[in-house]
Amino acid sequence: MNGAKGVWGWLLQRVTAVGLILALGLHLWILHFAGEHAALTMAGVTIRLKSLAYMVLDFSLLGFALYHGLYGLRSVLFDYVSGLRAERAITAAVVVVGLVAFGYGVYALVPFITG
Protein backbone atom coordinates (compact mmCIF):
# COMPACT_ATOMS: atom_id res chain seq x y z
CA MET A 1 0.00 0.00 0.00
CA ASN A 2 1.55 3.27 -1.06
CA GLY A 3 0.72 6.91 -0.84
CA ALA A 4 -1.96 7.68 1.77
CA LYS A 5 -5.02 7.32 -0.42
CA GLY A 6 -8.50 8.07 0.80
CA VAL A 7 -7.55 10.55 3.51
CA TRP A 8 -9.91 13.29 2.35
CA GLY A 9 -12.79 10.89 1.80
CA TRP A 10 -12.47 9.56 5.33
CA LEU A 11 -11.96 13.01 6.82
CA LEU A 12 -15.03 14.33 5.04
CA GLN A 13 -17.08 11.54 6.57
CA ARG A 14 -15.98 12.71 10.01
CA VAL A 15 -16.73 16.32 9.12
CA THR A 16 -20.18 15.40 7.82
CA ALA A 17 -20.80 13.48 11.05
CA VAL A 18 -20.29 16.68 13.01
CA GLY A 19 -22.31 18.58 10.40
CA LEU A 20 -25.14 16.06 10.75
CA ILE A 21 -25.30 16.45 14.51
CA LEU A 22 -25.46 20.23 14.21
CA ALA A 23 -27.78 20.41 11.20
CA LEU A 24 -30.12 17.72 12.47
CA GLY A 25 -30.26 19.32 15.90
CA LEU A 26 -31.05 22.70 14.38
CA HIS A 27 -33.58 21.19 12.02
CA LEU A 28 -35.44 19.47 14.85
CA TRP A 29 -35.30 22.55 17.05
CA ILE A 30 -36.76 24.72 14.28
CA LEU A 31 -39.45 22.16 13.52
CA HIS A 32 -40.64 21.82 17.06
CA PHE A 33 -39.81 24.97 18.95
CA ALA A 34 -39.02 27.91 16.68
CA GLY A 35 -41.63 30.56 16.17
CA GLU A 36 -45.20 30.47 15.08
CA HIS A 37 -44.59 28.14 12.13
CA ALA A 38 -43.44 25.26 14.28
CA ALA A 39 -46.63 23.29 13.68
CA LEU A 40 -46.29 20.52 11.10
CA THR A 41 -48.77 21.81 8.52
CA MET A 42 -48.35 22.29 4.79
CA ALA A 43 -48.71 26.03 5.24
CA GLY A 44 -46.08 26.05 8.00
CA VAL A 45 -43.64 24.01 5.88
CA THR A 46 -44.19 26.28 2.88
CA ILE A 47 -43.47 29.39 4.92
CA ARG A 48 -40.36 27.86 6.44
CA LEU A 49 -39.00 26.80 3.04
CA LYS A 50 -39.35 30.33 1.71
CA SER A 51 -36.54 31.23 4.05
CA LEU A 52 -33.10 31.04 2.40
CA ALA A 53 -31.43 30.09 5.69
CA TYR A 54 -33.81 27.19 6.23
CA MET A 55 -33.34 26.05 2.64
CA VAL A 56 -29.56 26.09 3.08
CA LEU A 57 -29.99 24.09 6.26
CA ASP A 58 -32.15 21.50 4.52
CA PHE A 59 -29.79 21.12 1.57
CA SER A 60 -26.86 20.79 3.97
CA LEU A 61 -28.70 18.14 5.93
CA LEU A 62 -29.42 16.26 2.72
CA GLY A 63 -25.81 16.49 1.55
CA PHE A 64 -24.33 15.53 4.92
CA ALA A 65 -26.64 12.55 5.37
CA LEU A 66 -26.07 11.26 1.85
CA TYR A 67 -22.30 11.57 1.99
CA HIS A 68 -21.98 10.15 5.47
CA GLY A 69 -24.30 7.21 4.85
CA LEU A 70 -23.05 6.33 1.39
CA TYR A 71 -19.39 6.52 2.41
CA GLY A 72 -20.18 4.10 5.22
CA LEU A 73 -22.01 1.82 2.80
CA ARG A 74 -19.03 1.95 0.45
CA SER A 75 -16.70 0.93 3.28
CA VAL A 76 -18.86 -2.06 4.13
CA LEU A 77 -19.11 -3.10 0.47
CA PHE A 78 -15.33 -2.84 0.13
CA ASP A 79 -15.07 -5.63 2.73
CA TYR A 80 -16.64 -8.04 0.27
CA VAL A 81 -14.59 -7.32 -2.85
CA SER A 82 -10.97 -7.57 -3.77
CA GLY A 83 -9.02 -5.51 -6.27
CA LEU A 84 -8.94 -1.93 -7.50
CA ARG A 85 -11.39 -2.53 -10.31
CA ALA A 86 -14.17 -3.75 -8.05
CA GLU A 87 -13.50 -0.94 -5.58
CA ARG A 88 -13.74 1.65 -8.36
CA ALA A 89 -17.02 0.14 -9.56
CA ILE A 90 -18.45 0.39 -6.04
CA THR A 91 -17.26 3.99 -5.67
CA ALA A 92 -18.82 4.90 -9.04
CA ALA A 93 -22.13 3.24 -8.12
CA VAL A 94 -22.21 5.01 -4.74
CA VAL A 95 -21.45 8.39 -6.35
CA VAL A 96 -24.24 7.89 -8.89
CA VAL A 97 -26.73 6.90 -6.17
CA GLY A 98 -25.66 9.94 -4.13
CA LEU A 99 -26.02 12.37 -7.02
CA VAL A 100 -29.40 10.98 -8.06
CA ALA A 101 -30.67 11.12 -4.48
CA PHE A 102 -29.38 14.67 -4.01
CA GLY A 103 -30.91 15.68 -7.35
CA TYR A 104 -34.24 14.25 -6.29
CA GLY A 105 -34.02 16.16 -3.01
CA VAL A 106 -33.35 19.39 -4.90
CA TYR A 107 -36.23 18.61 -7.27
CA ALA A 108 -38.55 18.18 -4.28
CA LEU A 109 -37.49 21.38 -2.51
CA VAL A 110 -37.07 23.84 -5.39
CA PRO A 111 -40.82 24.27 -6.11
CA PHE A 112 -41.18 25.73 -2.62
CA ILE A 113 -38.70 28.45 -3.58
CA THR A 114 -39.99 29.17 -7.05
CA GLY A 115 -43.65 28.44 -6.44
Add this chain to the structure above:
Amino acid sequence: MTIDRGKTAGNAGGNGGGQVAAKRPDKVTLKVYRFDPDLDKEARIEVYDIPWTDGMTVLDTLFWVLERVDGTLAFRFSCREGICGACALFINGSYRLACETQVARLLDEGRTEIHVMPLPHLPVIKDLVVDMARFWANYESIAPWIVARSKAPEKERLQSPKDRKRIDEYVGCILCGSCFSACPASWTDKDYLGPNAMMKTWRWVDDTRDAAKDERLGLVAGENGAWRCHTVFNCVEACPKKVNQAAAIQGLKRKTVSAMLRGAKGLKQGRKGLEE
Protein backbone atom coordinates in the same frame (compact mmCIF):
# COMPACT_ATOMS: atom_id res chain seq x y z
CA MET B 1 3.35 -23.70 45.24
CA THR B 2 1.38 -26.73 46.35
CA ILE B 3 -2.36 -26.76 46.16
CA ASP B 4 -4.71 -29.50 47.29
CA ARG B 5 -6.92 -30.55 44.44
CA GLY B 6 -10.54 -29.82 45.14
CA LYS B 7 -9.90 -27.26 47.84
CA THR B 8 -8.67 -24.14 46.08
CA ALA B 9 -8.58 -22.64 42.64
CA GLY B 10 -5.29 -24.44 42.11
CA ASN B 11 -3.69 -21.93 39.83
CA ALA B 12 -0.02 -21.25 40.04
CA GLY B 13 -0.11 -19.03 36.98
CA GLY B 14 -2.43 -16.42 38.40
CA ASN B 15 -5.46 -17.26 36.26
CA GLY B 16 -8.22 -17.35 38.81
CA GLY B 17 -5.94 -18.18 41.70
CA GLY B 18 -6.76 -17.42 45.27
CA GLN B 19 -10.45 -18.21 45.13
CA VAL B 20 -11.98 -21.18 46.84
CA ALA B 21 -13.52 -23.38 44.18
CA ALA B 22 -15.91 -26.27 44.21
CA LYS B 23 -14.42 -29.75 44.18
CA ARG B 24 -13.07 -30.50 40.78
CA PRO B 25 -13.41 -33.74 38.85
CA ASP B 26 -10.47 -36.14 38.56
CA LYS B 27 -10.83 -36.07 34.80
CA VAL B 28 -11.71 -33.40 32.28
CA THR B 29 -13.22 -33.90 28.87
CA LEU B 30 -11.18 -32.43 26.08
CA LYS B 31 -12.87 -31.87 22.72
CA VAL B 32 -10.39 -31.13 19.97
CA TYR B 33 -10.92 -30.02 16.39
CA ARG B 34 -9.30 -32.54 14.05
CA PHE B 35 -8.77 -32.23 10.34
CA ASP B 36 -6.16 -33.80 8.10
CA PRO B 37 -6.57 -32.54 4.53
CA ASP B 38 -4.81 -35.67 3.22
CA LEU B 39 -7.24 -38.07 4.90
CA ASP B 40 -10.42 -36.22 5.88
CA LYS B 41 -13.21 -34.77 3.78
CA GLU B 42 -14.62 -32.91 6.73
CA ALA B 43 -13.37 -31.75 10.10
CA ARG B 44 -14.47 -33.64 13.19
CA ILE B 45 -14.31 -33.23 16.94
CA GLU B 46 -12.37 -35.87 18.89
CA VAL B 47 -13.16 -36.40 22.55
CA TYR B 48 -10.51 -37.31 25.12
CA ASP B 49 -10.78 -37.85 28.87
CA ILE B 50 -7.74 -36.34 30.53
CA PRO B 51 -6.68 -36.92 34.14
CA TRP B 52 -6.58 -33.45 35.63
CA THR B 53 -3.66 -32.40 37.80
CA ASP B 54 -2.86 -29.14 39.55
CA GLY B 55 -1.25 -26.54 37.33
CA MET B 56 -2.27 -28.32 34.14
CA THR B 57 -2.67 -26.00 31.17
CA VAL B 58 -4.62 -26.57 27.97
CA LEU B 59 -1.28 -27.01 26.21
CA ASP B 60 -0.48 -29.78 28.71
CA THR B 61 -3.71 -31.53 27.82
CA LEU B 62 -2.78 -31.42 24.14
CA PHE B 63 0.62 -32.90 24.96
CA TRP B 64 -1.12 -35.56 27.02
CA VAL B 65 -3.11 -36.58 23.93
CA LEU B 66 -0.06 -36.36 21.69
CA GLU B 67 2.10 -38.53 23.94
CA ARG B 68 -0.44 -41.09 25.09
CA VAL B 69 -3.31 -41.30 22.64
CA ASP B 70 -2.62 -39.93 19.18
CA GLY B 71 0.82 -38.90 17.99
CA THR B 72 -0.62 -37.34 14.85
CA LEU B 73 -2.33 -34.45 16.67
CA ALA B 74 -0.91 -31.22 15.21
CA PHE B 75 -0.61 -27.99 17.19
CA ARG B 76 1.88 -25.15 17.47
CA PHE B 77 3.86 -24.26 20.54
CA SER B 78 7.28 -22.97 21.44
CA CYS B 79 8.05 -20.99 24.60
CA ARG B 80 5.31 -22.46 26.85
CA GLU B 81 5.27 -19.26 28.89
CA GLY B 82 3.09 -16.81 27.00
CA ILE B 83 5.82 -15.01 25.09
CA CYS B 84 6.00 -16.54 21.61
CA GLY B 85 2.29 -16.49 20.72
CA ALA B 86 2.51 -19.79 18.82
CA CYS B 87 -0.15 -21.61 20.82
CA ALA B 88 -2.98 -19.09 20.42
CA LEU B 89 -6.19 -21.08 20.03
CA PHE B 90 -9.95 -20.66 20.30
CA ILE B 91 -10.61 -22.30 23.67
CA ASN B 92 -14.13 -22.54 25.06
CA GLY B 93 -15.27 -19.74 22.79
CA SER B 94 -12.47 -17.30 23.57
CA TYR B 95 -9.09 -16.49 22.11
CA ARG B 96 -6.50 -17.73 24.58
CA LEU B 97 -2.92 -18.91 24.74
CA ALA B 98 -3.02 -22.64 25.42
CA CYS B 99 0.16 -22.44 27.50
CA GLU B 100 -1.26 -19.78 29.81
CA THR B 101 -4.77 -21.17 30.14
CA GLN B 102 -5.12 -23.21 33.28
CA VAL B 103 -7.60 -26.07 33.11
CA ALA B 104 -8.54 -25.09 36.65
CA ARG B 105 -9.63 -21.70 35.44
CA LEU B 106 -11.85 -23.19 32.76
CA LEU B 107 -13.42 -25.44 35.38
CA ASP B 108 -13.91 -22.43 37.62
CA GLU B 109 -15.76 -20.74 34.78
CA GLY B 110 -18.34 -23.46 35.17
CA ARG B 111 -17.32 -25.56 32.19
CA THR B 112 -17.05 -29.31 32.46
CA GLU B 113 -15.54 -29.68 29.00
CA ILE B 114 -12.67 -27.98 27.21
CA HIS B 115 -13.30 -27.19 23.57
CA VAL B 116 -10.13 -26.54 21.62
CA MET B 117 -10.45 -25.09 18.13
CA PRO B 118 -7.92 -23.55 15.72
CA LEU B 119 -7.93 -19.76 15.26
CA PRO B 120 -11.21 -19.09 13.44
CA HIS B 121 -11.43 -17.69 9.90
CA LEU B 122 -7.94 -18.82 8.93
CA PRO B 123 -7.29 -21.77 6.60
CA VAL B 124 -6.57 -24.95 8.56
CA ILE B 125 -3.39 -26.75 7.56
CA LYS B 126 -3.90 -29.64 9.97
CA ASP B 127 -5.85 -30.00 13.21
CA LEU B 128 -5.06 -26.89 15.28
CA VAL B 129 -2.45 -25.48 12.92
CA VAL B 130 -3.64 -22.63 10.71
CA ASP B 131 -2.09 -20.91 7.73
CA MET B 132 -0.65 -17.61 8.99
CA ALA B 133 0.96 -16.62 5.67
CA ARG B 134 -1.28 -13.59 5.12
CA PHE B 135 -0.75 -12.41 8.68
CA TRP B 136 3.04 -12.53 8.30
CA ALA B 137 2.99 -10.98 4.82
CA ASN B 138 0.96 -8.06 6.19
CA TYR B 139 3.35 -7.71 9.09
CA GLU B 140 6.36 -7.67 6.79
CA SER B 141 4.70 -5.07 4.56
CA ILE B 142 4.83 -2.42 7.30
CA ALA B 143 8.61 -2.74 7.74
CA PRO B 144 8.56 -3.68 11.44
CA TRP B 145 12.02 -2.48 12.29
CA ILE B 146 13.54 0.79 13.33
CA VAL B 147 14.44 3.29 10.62
CA ALA B 148 17.08 5.65 11.95
CA ARG B 149 18.51 8.31 9.65
CA SER B 150 21.01 9.78 12.01
CA LYS B 151 24.55 8.53 12.46
CA ALA B 152 24.71 5.31 14.43
CA PRO B 153 25.71 5.97 18.04
CA GLU B 154 28.62 4.19 19.67
CA LYS B 155 26.46 1.98 21.87
CA GLU B 156 22.72 2.26 21.36
CA ARG B 157 19.92 4.65 20.47
CA LEU B 158 18.67 5.91 23.79
CA GLN B 159 15.07 6.37 24.76
CA SER B 160 13.76 7.80 28.00
CA PRO B 161 11.68 5.51 30.23
CA LYS B 162 8.77 7.93 29.74
CA ASP B 163 8.95 7.63 25.96
CA ARG B 164 9.36 3.87 26.17
CA LYS B 165 6.29 3.63 28.37
CA ARG B 166 4.18 5.14 25.57
CA ILE B 167 4.78 2.11 23.39
CA ASP B 168 4.96 -0.56 26.13
CA GLU B 169 1.53 -1.89 25.34
CA TYR B 170 2.27 -2.31 21.64
CA VAL B 171 5.74 -3.77 22.13
CA GLY B 172 4.01 -6.29 24.38
CA CYS B 173 2.18 -7.80 21.41
CA ILE B 174 3.44 -11.35 20.87
CA LEU B 175 2.14 -11.72 17.29
CA CYS B 176 -0.19 -14.60 18.14
CA GLY B 177 -2.64 -13.64 15.38
CA SER B 178 -5.76 -13.62 17.58
CA CYS B 179 -6.70 -10.05 16.61
CA PHE B 180 -6.27 -10.83 12.91
CA SER B 181 -8.41 -13.94 13.27
CA ALA B 182 -11.11 -11.99 15.14
CA CYS B 183 -11.36 -9.00 12.77
CA PRO B 184 -14.47 -9.19 10.54
CA ALA B 185 -12.89 -7.01 7.84
CA SER B 186 -9.96 -9.48 7.68
CA TRP B 187 -12.37 -12.39 7.22
CA THR B 188 -13.89 -11.05 4.05
CA ASP B 189 -11.25 -8.81 2.49
CA LYS B 190 -8.03 -10.64 1.74
CA ASP B 191 -6.28 -7.36 0.88
CA TYR B 192 -6.97 -5.76 4.25
CA LEU B 193 -3.89 -5.20 6.40
CA GLY B 194 -5.63 -6.21 9.59
CA PRO B 195 -5.36 -4.89 13.15
CA ASN B 196 -1.98 -6.35 14.02
CA ALA B 197 0.03 -4.84 11.16
CA MET B 198 -1.53 -1.44 11.81
CA MET B 199 -1.06 -1.59 15.56
CA LYS B 200 2.60 -2.46 14.97
CA THR B 201 2.87 0.50 12.60
CA TRP B 202 1.63 2.74 15.41
CA ARG B 203 4.24 1.13 17.66
CA TRP B 204 6.93 2.58 15.33
CA VAL B 205 5.16 5.85 14.58
CA ASP B 206 4.99 6.54 18.30
CA ASP B 207 8.58 5.41 18.89
CA THR B 208 10.78 8.47 19.50
CA ARG B 209 13.80 6.75 17.92
CA ASP B 210 12.18 6.11 14.55
CA ALA B 211 12.77 8.59 11.73
CA ALA B 212 10.29 7.41 9.11
CA LYS B 213 6.98 8.29 10.70
CA ASP B 214 5.33 9.92 7.67
CA GLU B 215 6.44 7.11 5.36
CA ARG B 216 5.01 4.58 7.79
CA LEU B 217 1.69 6.42 7.86
CA GLY B 218 1.68 6.30 4.07
CA LEU B 219 2.00 2.51 4.21
CA VAL B 220 -1.19 2.02 6.17
CA ALA B 221 -3.33 5.02 5.18
CA GLY B 222 -5.29 3.50 2.33
CA GLU B 223 -8.54 1.80 1.45
CA ASN B 224 -7.11 -1.53 2.64
CA GLY B 225 -5.55 0.00 5.72
CA ALA B 226 -6.63 2.38 8.45
CA TRP B 227 -9.76 3.70 6.70
CA ARG B 228 -11.15 0.18 6.46
CA CYS B 229 -11.17 -0.36 10.21
CA HIS B 230 -14.82 -0.27 11.32
CA THR B 231 -13.84 0.04 14.99
CA VAL B 232 -15.68 -3.15 15.85
CA PHE B 233 -13.27 -3.82 18.74
CA ASN B 234 -13.15 -7.60 18.11
CA CYS B 235 -9.36 -7.30 18.04
CA VAL B 236 -9.26 -5.71 21.48
CA GLU B 237 -11.65 -8.31 22.86
CA ALA B 238 -9.59 -11.17 21.40
CA CYS B 239 -6.09 -10.08 22.41
CA PRO B 240 -4.63 -12.39 25.10
CA LYS B 241 -2.15 -9.63 26.00
CA LYS B 242 -4.79 -6.89 26.35
CA VAL B 243 -3.36 -4.70 23.62
CA ASN B 244 -5.73 -2.01 22.34
CA GLN B 245 -5.30 -2.27 18.57
CA ALA B 246 -8.33 -0.08 17.90
CA ALA B 247 -6.79 2.83 19.80
CA ALA B 248 -3.58 2.42 17.80
CA ILE B 249 -5.51 2.52 14.53
CA GLN B 250 -7.36 5.64 15.64
CA GLY B 251 -3.97 7.16 16.39
CA LEU B 252 -2.83 6.34 12.86
CA LYS B 253 -5.90 8.06 11.42
CA ARG B 254 -5.29 11.19 13.47
CA LYS B 255 -1.61 11.35 12.60
CA THR B 256 -2.27 10.75 8.89
CA VAL B 257 -4.76 13.61 8.69
CA SER B 258 -2.33 15.82 10.55
CA ALA B 259 0.52 14.82 8.19
CA MET B 260 -1.69 15.44 5.16
CA LEU B 261 -2.66 18.91 6.40
CA ARG B 262 0.98 19.89 6.89
CA GLY B 263 1.85 18.49 3.44
CA ALA B 264 4.24 15.76 4.59
CA LYS B 265 6.15 14.44 1.59
CA GLY B 266 6.87 11.10 3.22
CA LEU B 267 3.20 10.15 3.11
CA LYS B 268 3.29 9.64 -0.65
CA GLN B 269 6.57 7.75 -0.82
CA GLY B 270 5.44 4.36 0.41
CA ARG B 271 7.79 1.50 1.22
CA LYS B 272 10.48 2.73 -1.18
CA GLY B 273 10.76 6.02 0.67
CA LEU B 274 11.00 4.18 3.93
CA GLU B 275 13.96 2.12 2.80
CA GLU B 276 15.96 5.02 1.38
